[in-house]
Amino acid sequence: VQLQASGGGLVQAGGSLTLSCTASGGTFSGYYWGWFRQAPGKERTFVAAITQRNGVTYADSVKDRFTISRENTKRTVHLHMNSLRPEDTADYYCAAGSYGRDLPPTPQANDFAFWGQGTLVTVSS
Secondary structure, eight states: OEEEEEOOEEEETTOOEEEEEEEESSOGGGSOEEEEEEOTTSOOEEEEEEOTTOOEEEOTTTTTTEEEEEEGGGTEEEEEEOSOOGGGOEEEEEEEEOTTOOOOSSOOGGGEEEEOOOEEEEEEO
């Protein structure tokens, strides 16, 4: 499975941005998907995930501001980000879990087998 992330950019605080991740290879519908982010000098942290049946889970820091969604026919996962804050500035990474397995209740990076390249989101104050 190969993942291609896009949609990053520069946005003012309070603005919105949508990231997309398109997959090639594998059976898209059989995976759970997630987004992580990594700020400069910090560890990669969980942002959001979506199960094969469209169940979603979010980090507390983005709940009610970010929305993850998937389009199986387009083999694409989106992260819609609203009310962006300077602290949301980071490289954002999409990831796919293990085929046919359930998303763990508290997703961690090692629960995901495939990773895309990062796309940079910069939020100015």
